[in-house]
Amino acid sequence: MATTERNGPILGCAIPIALAIAAAGIALVMFGWDLAMSEADALCGSSTMQDGQVCVVGSGEGAMHRSADEMQEGEETAQQIFGWIGILAGGAIGLGGIVLMVTVIRHRND
Numbered sequence: 001m002a003t004t005e006r007n008g009p010i011l012g013c014a015i016p017i018a019l020a021i022a023a024a025g026i027a028l029v030m031f032g033w034d035l036a037m038s039e040a041d042a043l044c045g046s047s048t049m050q051d052g053q054v055c056v057v058g059s060g061e062g063a064m065h066r067s068a069d070e071m072q073e074g075e076e077t078a079q080q081i082f083g084w085i086g087i088l089a090g091g092a093i094g095l096g097g098i099v100l101m102v103t104v105i106r107h108r109n110d
Helices: 010-037 068-108
Strands: 054-057 064-067
Touching: 010 068, 054 068, 064 068
Parallel strands: none
Antiparallel strands: 054 064
């Protein structure tokens, strides 16, 4: 275990923890990017719709009829929003890990 009189044993394990945080942030960015850039399927409930099909949302007089294109557009919008949230959150986590690593290295050299 890496110990110094001034910093103690915590400093020795801080760099692997910072690396793990940065790696988790990068992984989240990659997942968010994949989610935001991929094409969504048109879903009606849990089944995939084909071109020309109509999805009935609701029942009775308030039922709405939507085409496969409308359903796909809604799915893509939601997928892009969650993808960009993942990118932003992953970027913040990754940046935090890098800042932690730089801070630990600076204090290690003091």
